[in-house]
Amino acid sequence: MTTRILIVAVLALPVATQTLWAQHDAAPAAPAYKNLTVLKDVPADQIGPAMQFMATSLGVECAFCHTPGKMEADDKGAKKTAREMITMTAAINKEHFGGRPQITCNSCHRGSERPVAIPGVMEADAAPKPPAPAAPAAGAAAPTVDQILEKYVSALGGTDALKKVTTRQMTGKILTGGSETPVDVTTKAPNMRVTVTHSNSDSFTAFDGKAGWMGNTGRPARSMSESESASSSLDAEFHLGLRLKELYPQIRRGRPETVAGVLCDTLNGTAPGKPAIRLYFDRGTGLLVRMVRYAETPLGRMPTQIDYSDYRETDGVKTPFRWTLSRPNGRFTIQISSLKNNTPIDDAKFAKPAGDVK
Numbered sequence: 001m002t003t004r005i006l007i008v009a010v011l012a013l014p015v016a017t018q019t020l021w022a023q024h025d026a027a028p029a030a031p032a033y034k035n036l037t038v039l040k041d042v043p044a045d046q047i048g049p050a051m052q053f054m055a056t057s058l059g060v061e062c063a064f065c066h067t068p069g070k071m072e073a074d075d076k077g078a079k080k081t082a083r084e085m086i087t088m089t090a091a092i093n094k095e096h097f098g099g100r101p102q103i104t105c106n107s108c109h110r111g112s113e114r115p116v117a118i119p120g121v122m123e124a125d126a127a128p129k130p131p132a133p134a135a136p137a138a139g140a141a142a143p144t145v146d147q148i149l150e151k152y153v154s155a156l157g158g159t160d161a162l163k164k165v166t167t168r169q170m171t172g173k174i175l176t177g178g179s180e181t182p183v184d185v186t187t188k189a190p191n192m193r194v195t196v197t198h199s200n201s202d203s204f205t206a207f208d209g210k211a212g213w214m215g216n217t218g219r220p221a222r223s224m225s226e227s228e229s230a231s232s233s234l235d236a237e238f239h240l241g242l243r244l245k246e247l248y249p250q251i252r253r254g255r256p257e258t259v260a261g262v263l264c265d266t267l268n269g270t271a272p273g274k275p276a277i278r279l280y281f282d283r284g285t286g287l288l289v290r291m292v293r294y295a296e297t298p299l300g301r302m303p304t305q306i307d308y309s310d311y312r313e314t315d316g317v318k319t320p321f322r323w324t325l326s327r328p329n330g331r332f333t334i335q336i337s338s339l340k341n342n343t344p345i346d347d348a349k350f351a352k353p354a355g356d357v358k
């Protein structure tokens, strides 16, 4: 929520934003950046996400606006234009949308350098219209949040069975663009998780119950930013179905939608300090088939979509053996081949190493 206020305030209220961030835990220690003007009041750890948001919205690399190694230089016309565009976008939102960040770079650019003003013509015969999704039976009341969650929990095996499992070790492969890499995923209730990818060196992505970290063998681990950590903590939730209402007290039902041809009930959650989420539950099986979470950046929201499939039962509890994580700039799939529940696992396994990652 703070970020939302920030977006609006980026230009209009620099003093107020400063105060806002001064009160916020994430306030930058000492700004390392040399030449910020329109984003000068943005916390240091939000500059990277803002840059990625611009690059993604325009479908360009950093070098479109920057000379690599000289990010602070104003030597490219596109960087100057981008500054004007940031100012313009904030002004549109302020004047026309009550300050809500409705218009972003992506609203106009949609992945291209130049927005297209003129509608395109049809370049092929119109495809036949797909049949409309079957309407729910007349009179059938839409399920409530509680009903959706109860159905999900019972589809997984029920509260009692779920609570009996408190650790899980999974082994499988991570599939990206035609290549396969072995991966181990270890999780422990309530919310610890470490994923290790074994390629030339081992690469770690972990959440220790409080904060996230990443690292590679032989190098020091790095702490995740506050927003990366918040997303990572959600992935680490061992009993997400049982904890959702606690994590997102404001969770609400959304419109039903289809995912890969399957009608799904949806829930939307927002909570301070947590990424906004949208969850899709297969109306037939009750299982969670998709989660989309949104990382707030100073210029707009970045989505991460996770599609879950291949649910299999082990010790009376169903878990997805396959999931695909998609972002605007990348995508990978994890396919689990073996899974073991309730092996004792020390908390130290999830802790950020003090020195180099081993």
Ligand code: HEC
Pocket (backbone or CB within 6 Å): 032, 033, 034, 035, 036, 037, 038, 039, 040, 047, 051, 052, 054, 055, 058, 060, 061, 062, 063, 064, 065, 066, 071, 072, 078, 079, 080, 082, 083
């Ligand atoms: C569409 C243009 C655009 C793209 C693409 C872009 N930037 Fe920027 N970048 C800017 C602008 C504009 C500023 C200055 C913002 C200001 O004046 O407050 C900036 C500032 C920066 C700064 C601060 C430099 C300093 O010390 O003042 C860094 C670091 C940076 N960008 C990194 C990146 C990276 C990394 C990428 C690729 C992920 C990237 N940028 C992509 C436009 C862009």
Ligand code: HEC
Pocket (backbone or CB within 6 Å): 054, 058, 078, 079, 081, 082, 085, 086, 089, 103, 104, 105, 106, 107, 108, 109, 113, 114, 115, 299
């Ligand atoms: C209301 C629509 C709109 C929004 C919002 C918008 N742009 Fe643009 N942008 C345009 C148009 C139109 C052009 C092309 C102008 C021209 O051709 O002279 C453009 C051009 C640009 C260019 C120059 C591209 C080139 O090829 O040199 C950059 C860089 C750019 N925009 C960055 C951004 C960034 C970054 C944001 C978000 C902060 C943004 N724009 C938001 C409409 C928009």
